[in-house]
Amino acid sequence: MSNYELDHKLEHVYTLGAYATVEKEPVNSKNCARILRKQNQGVHELMKAAYEIPFYRKRFEETGTTPDDYYCAEDLYKFPLLTKDQLRDWMDEEAAKDPEKYKYWHVSPTSGSTGRPLRVLISPKEYAYVVANWLRTMGYGGFNPFTGKTMCRPNSLHGPVKEYDSPVQKLGILRRKYMSDTIKERVDTQTLVDEINAYEPDYLYNHKNLLMRIAKYVKENDLYLYQPDFYTPFGEMLDEPSRALLTEVFGPGLIDAYGMGETGSCVIRIPGKKYYQVNSDLFVVNVYNEDLTGPALKGMMVITPLYKTELPLINYTSFDYADSYMKKGLRFVRGVQGRMNDVIHHKDGSVTEWGNISGIVNYISDIISYRMVQETYEDLTLMMVRNPDTPVEKQEEIVKFLDEKLTEMFKDPSIHITYEWLDEIPVDPNGKLRVIISKVKPGAIGEPEHAGEDVGSAEIAEDEVVAKEAAEK
Numbered sequence: 001m002s003n004y005e006l007d008h009k010l011e012h013v014y015t016l017g018a019y020a021t022v023e024k025e026p027v028n029s030k031n032c033a034r035i036l037r038k039q040n041q042g043v044h045e046l047m048k049a050a051y052e053i054p055f056y057r058k059r060f061e062e063t064g065t066t067p068d069d070y071y072c073a074e075d076l077y078k079f080p081l082l083t084k085d086q087l088r089d090w091m092d093e094e095a096a097k098d099p100e101k102y103k104y105w106h107v108s109p110t111s112g113s114t115g116r117p118l119r120v121l122i123s124p125k126e127y128a129y130v131v132a133n134w135l136r137t138m139g140y141g142g143f144n145p146f147t148g149k150t151m152c153r154p155n156s157l158h159g160p161v162k163e164y165d166s167p168v169q170k171l172g173i174l175r176r177k178y179m180s181d182t183i184k185e186r187v188d189t190q191t192l193v194d195e196i197n198a199y200e201p202d203y204l205y206n207h208k209n210l211l212m213r214i215a216k217y218v219k220e221n222d223l224y225l226y227q228p229d230f231y232t233p234f235g236e237m238l239d240e241p242s243r244a245l246l247t248e249v250f251g252p253g254l255i256d257a258y259g260m261g262e263t264g265s266c267v268i269r270i271p272g273k274k275y276y277q278v279n280s281d282l283f284v285v286n287v288y289n290e291d292l293t294g295p296a297l298k299g300m301m302v303i304t305p306l307y308k309t310e311l312p313l314i315n316y317t318s319f320d321y322a323d324s325y326m327k328k329g330l331r332f333v334r335g336v337q338g339r340m341n342d343v344i345h346h347k348d349g350s351v352t353e354w355g356n357i358s359g360i361v362n363y364i365s366d367i368i369s370y371r372m373v374q375e376t377y378e379d380l381t382l383m384m385v386r387n388p389d390t391p392v393e394k395q396e397e398i399v400k401f402l403d404e405k406l407t408e409m410f411k412d413p414s415i416h417i418t419y420e421w422l423d424e425i426p427v428d429p430n431g432k433l434r435v436i437i438s439k440v441k442p443g444a445i446g447e448p449e450h451a452g453e454d455v456g457s458a459e460i461a462e463d464e465v466v467a468k469e470a471a472e473k
Contacts, residue, residue: 002123004102004103004105004123005103005104007123008104008124010124011124011128014124015128015131018129018132018133019132022133022279022282023038025140026273027277027330027332032327032328032330035330036328036329039281039284039306039330040072040073042282042306043070043076043304044067046306046309046312047070050309053311055090056312059080063078063079063080065078065079072329073280073284073286074286076284076286076302076315077294077295079315081288081316081317087262088119092119094121102121104124105122105127106121106127121311122308123311125310126310129308130307133282137279140268141229141253141270143203143229145174146173146174147172147173148229149199150174150175150202151176151195151196151201151204151205152176152178153181153205153210177195177201179192179195189214190217193223196214197224197226200226200228201228202229203228203229203230203232204250205231205232205234206233206234207233207234207235207236207427208234208236209236209425209427211250212233212242212245212385215245215248216388218249219249227251227253228253229253230254230255231250232254232255232256232257233256237336241362241364241366243256245368245387245388252271254271255269256276258320260303260316262316263283263305263313263316265279266278266282267279267285275334276333276334276335278330278331278333280331281306282305282307283303283306284303285303285324285333286301286331287302287331288302297324297325298322299321299322300321300322301318301320302316303316321337322335337354337358344357344374344410344436344438345377345438345440345441346377347414352409352410354435357372357435358435360402360406361402364398364402365387365390366394366398367385368385368387370382370384371383371434371435371436371437372436373438373439374436375439375440376439379416381417381420382406382417382418382420383422384398384422385422385423395421402417403419
């Protein structure tokens, strides 16, 4: 049995070792064959490890397969899908069964659709790959994560972070500064602008809604803002209006990193590229058809981290949508749509998915941020933030257009939509901004339901890096 206390103490060493093995260059003609070999080997090794775990052994038996049936990403279509509820129950059972074993493991908490938190247990050695994966993702555009200056959100959302440099950071290695904005003790936007200008970070990453707030403020007030070499907004998907505003204000170095809190960053768009690559040496991202019975190029992404072999996540359902293509055996993605499980509920039991609404609102460049809230079956509110380039006088025209298109799309005359223009959409308690919130519980008119969240970002890796530093201090 592993000595997890010792593993925890050696995490720095494991992280350096993991970083040495991951592909640090973006996918290209010279490394794609090597990446595919690593992925194929990783699939087989993962399935051999999973076969020894009772939770997964049962799934092997249900499908009549063994590890010898799994040697590449396509083979994983034979294996059952793993839902969030199934993962939550299994992780809770494991944690309760042997708390001493998991004492030195990391926990990545996310919300669940029922209000029950999902705790994903990550061993110290697995955690090393989470960190290494994020460090190499930061470096895809040319940033050196060891010598460059990083600025990011505080690790704690509940209060100010005590800052001081470790001995290593005083030598100019892994320098990091936290922005002061938190959810409970929020500062004004000018303070955030001043912090960025004073520190002049080489790499900046924070919640998308906060970076959008800064960008809108800077543009409206015609202010100077230091442009980092690279930056990553996380917590929400990027649409074209928000991408355009961010690149105008923060510069061209946008690294768009898609991932989930449970898995880490796995689908990345690098500055200058029109497509997303998959970090295929550490992940399988398969795409399923509409009824989730087999492969497709357009459909829901199903994610398998290959490095997570002690408590694996095999065929984890993301409820996020990808338009993908295959080249030389590797998957690439043209576009990502998030939160397929964020829906508006109707009395007849049907739903309107996020994609139907985003197909209308996302392509209106006059709107840079929005949220739709369903209070009852009939009452919806669409909150919107106007693009600084759009005159206030145009708001009435935009609302008229939206009302026409959304009414036509919903096809339900009982629905009434209230339109609100705001300077900023209020964020959730966890610092993110969900685009659709339905407070209606299906089958019970008007009964509220606590909605969950999906993490469309690299946040787990960022949290884990910060957590590591906190543990050292």
